[in-house]
Amino acid sequence: MELSHKISNCKECIYKSWVFKNLSEEELKTINQKKIEKFFRKGERICYEGDKITSFMYLQNGLVKLFKTELNTKEHIISIAKPKDFIGLLSIFSNTNHIYSITSIEDSTVCFVNLEIIKTFIKKNGVFALDFFEKISSVSDSVIKTRIDINTRQLRGRIAYILLFFTKHIYDSNNFALPISRKEVAELIDMSTENVIRVLSEFRKDRLIQIEGKNIEILDMNRLQKIYDLG
Amino acid sequence: MELSHKISNCKECIYKSWVFKNLSEEELKTINQKKIEKFFRKGERICYEGDKITSFMYLQNGLVKLFKTELNTKEHIISIAKPKDFIGLLSIFSNTNHIYSITSIEDSTVCFVNLEIIKTFIKKNGVFALDFFEKISSVSDSVIKTRIDINTRQLRGRIAYILLFFTKHIYDSNNFALPISRKEVAELIDMSTENVIRVLSEFRKDRLIQIEGKNIEILDMNRLQKIYDLG
DNA sequence: CGCGGCTTTGATGTTCATCAAGTAAAGTGG
């Protein structure tokens, strides 16, 4: 079930300054009128692989996963997007249809802006265009970097990566509730669910972390970082 | 050793229509005056990881590899770029320094255009901006897709990928000279050199391919495709 | 309360990297 309601005025949006700072008053007004803000409960689907792309999608708050379904069953997570990320990645410029599915992994609010409007602004407002590209590029660049980081490491290094990712980039805290299942961790870093659990247990025994179900506390950040650095 | 010489006028460049078709006469003239075309012998370095980014780089012809050097010794190839690719990827918008090194793996000609000029055109010429993003996005998107394709497969599927990549996307022929060493294949698809050779030998014994040093001929495209599809 | 999905641990086997050792090819300097 999707709740659709206008939560905020773009002018007052805390993220306006991030992506839309170079729009004119009038352009901002257009966005404000035409944008659709949707709220998604944890677990709700935001879009399906293969859907036609009609909107530029912007994560206001919450957390979502981008993934592909392979051979009808197995899912493979491409990345986890956090607030201020453009959750359609670059496909919005180079494809007519979504090449990934998107699901919220925490309660999330997504802002949809018709793609044609964005394209019009790119054509008319060069300063906005350039700024917009810088932002969108950095998201895609970091997806590439992350995939390489993960795939050049072995299991312990990958688990360390995931723990550091949530601690440093998502929650900014040593103590957090993992928003995804062990199975999803496995799908994100290309390893089996069982081994995700095994390595986490090992880290617990080595007093690197403490685990209680979904709750994880980092006890020894330095050693964890070292495990990540060494692969 | 680099030979630097103006080979062609942009107006007559066969790739003008690809990336610069929406520039005005005057803008094209500016590009033509300011661009630098450089020729690189096979094996020459085009840029180093960490170098300051000053130019938009465009591969006119030849073949280059983008790679990272890890822990001082091991190299990891991110992608192989073919003519018409933007070989700096998106970093040019989101970073000030190159995050990858680039080396030619065949004799290549690279066109350098000062990044500030491109940025000026993006600001001034909206139609060009939009077109430019569509092109550049598709290159980055395909890098992400490729990394996933490779990493979700095991050795046989990865070798099948490489063979199909060169056959279909680079040479458009069943018969080609592999431009990279077995070691580089290994660095590209995250496996050991020995196993690259082993799987290639296996494919030869199974009459999927024929090998004579660098020369490879695909004998059974259908079965090769099936190996790729099944992973 | 019972079913299905998630979690956990142990046992087993496969896949793969690494080591070793030898051959071929390609540079390099006299």
Next chain:
DNA sequence: CCACTTTACTTGATGAACATCAAAGCCGCG
């Protein structure tokens, strides 16, 4: 141009890393 060195290629043997299978406890949900 030849001896020399280095680099690429190849095959076999070994062990480590990892997935898979199996079984049991747990939790949420209808």
